[in-house]
Amino acid sequence: MTHVYTSASMSLDGYIAGPGDSGFDHLFQWYGNGDVEIPTTDPEMTFKLTPQSAAYFSASTRSTGALVVGRHLFDFTSGWGGEHTLGVHTFVVTHSVPSGWEHSENFTFVTDGIESAIAQAKKHAGPDRVVGVNGGTIARQCLEAGLLDEICVDLVPVLLGAGTPFFSELRKVPVTLEGPTTVIEGKAVTHLRYKVVHP
Amino acid sequence: MTHVYTSASMSLDGYIAGPGDSGFDHLFQWYGNGDVEIPTTDPEMTFKLTPQSAAYFSASTRSTGALVVGRHLFDFTSGWGGEHTLGVHTFVVTHSVPSGWEHSENFTFVTDGIESAIAQAKKHAGPDRVVGVNGGTIARQCLEAGLLDEICVDLVPVLLGAGTPFFSELRKVPVTLEGPTTVIEGKAVTHLRYKVVHP
Numbered sequence: 548m549t550h551v552y553t554s555a556s557m558s559l560d561g562y563i564a565g566p567g568d569s570g571f572d573h574l575f576q577w578y579g580n581g582d583v584e585i586p587t588t589d590p591e592m593t594f595k596l597t598p599q600s601a602a603y604f605s606a607s608t609r610s611t612g613a614l615v616v617g618r619h620l621f622d623f624t625s626g627w628g629g630e631h632t633l634g635v636h637t638f639v640v641t642h643s644v645p646s647g648w649e650h651s652e653n654f655t656f657v658t659d660g661i662e663s664a665i666a667q668a669k670k671h672a673g674p675d676r677v678v679g680v681n682g683g684t685i686a687r688q689c690l691e692a693g694l695l696d697e698i699c700v701d702l703v704p705v706l707l708g709a710g711t712p713f714f715s716e717l718r719k720v721p722v723t724l725e726g727p728t729t730v731i732e733g734k735a736v737t738h739l740r741y742k743v744v745h746p
Numbered sequence: 747m748t749h750v751y752t753s754a755s756m757s758l759d760g761y762i763a764g765p766g767d768s769g770f771d772h773l774f775q776w777y778g779n780g781d782v783e784i785p786t787t788d789p790e791m792t793f794k795l796t797p798q799s800a801a802y803f804s805a806s807t808r809s810t811g812a813l814v815v816g817r818h819l820f821d822f823t824s825g826w827g828g829e830h831t832l833g834v835h836t837f838v839v840t841h842s843v844p845s846g847w848e849h850s851e852n853f854t855f856v857t858d859g860i861e862s863a864i865a866q867a868k869k870h871a872g873p874d875r876v877v878g879v880n881g882g883t884i885a886r887q888c889l890e891a892g893l894l895d896e897i898c899v900d901l902v903p904v905l906l907g908a909g910t911p912f913f914s915e916l917r918k919v920p921v922t923l924e925g926p927t928t929v930i931e932g933k934a935v936t937h938l939r940y941k942v943v944h945p
Contacts, residue, residue, distance in 0.1 A: 558920075559760075559897075559923065559940065560760045560911060560912065560913055561758075561759045561760030561911075562760075565919070565920065573920055698758075700758065702901075702938075704922070704923035704924060704926065704940050705920050705921065705922055705923060706916060706919060706920060706921040706923070707919055707920050708914075708916035708919035708920070708921070709919070712759060712760075713759065714759055714905050714907070715907075716907075717905060717907035720764070720905060720906055720907035720908070721757075721764065721769055721772055721904050721905060721906050721907070722904065722905040723772070723904055724903035724904060724905070725934075726903055727903065727931070727936055730929060730936060732926070732929055735924075737926055737929060737938070739901075739936070741758065741903050
């Protein structure tokens, strides 16, 4: 069965954004603190990673056949200017299709819930690739619906003190994980992967 | 100058205790999931660590010449039954000396604030050993007073969802750290050490 993971840059105190969507200069610093250039679909955005982070990041990106994101992230990035930065087809979970995007080749707007979005994304990715889920709210919904297999954290050495937790408002806690199955030391970032234990 | 660190077992979402002081079975599981026996001052409490965690833990304990803790932790553990589990002299920051403890050999009650407690603990530890600070509130006070040099996290693969954050109510954020300077993989725990960047 196609594997579903979520991934985020997270502060040591558990936030994927500081108060008022601040803190990204810290959280995303590792995307620019190395010498290995990784182009994106945005000609003005090239990641510059350390060799360790680049190898990790590239392997993860290559294996990702579809993304599922929430509407907040889609709006926050203005639809990544028309195509997700990673060049991967993206399923947007939303209550309504945003106007002007009805005929997008790169996005599918899913209005019948997270389970449908994951099912469609798995089909799109196929058996040999995985599905990435982005945005804390969507990741939580997947986790609580038993749809999430792996949690990947790019742990950043900063305390933000407040903001948006990676996982908040969890209804069934504690959530036991296994691992980390992967520990890779970048520069000012530690890449960690954990398996979700399905009951 | 004598080095000051704080250390805690922390869930992946940043909590050192779950709601209502729950979650310790998860957070402290790594103290019992190995074969290397580490005795404590409590004859009924022997840690059983993996070789990796035991080496890390023992080195940290050996180097610790004094501890500084908050009154909440002291009360919560009932004064560790008379002596801190690690057998290290412990300075308790408190507003008043608890009755019955006036003549303790193992504890010093400090009623004139965190700076005084750290200064006394440093003097006790001497130049060749370090001072450990325990309890999130005390650790935060040390951090904000510029008295903390290192943050050590035993990162545990569980999401607690709510509870007591390691660092909460930070007044000056973001707090930039350096590292991790140490990454050690135990079983169901990752030992991470970060340097505090003093402005």
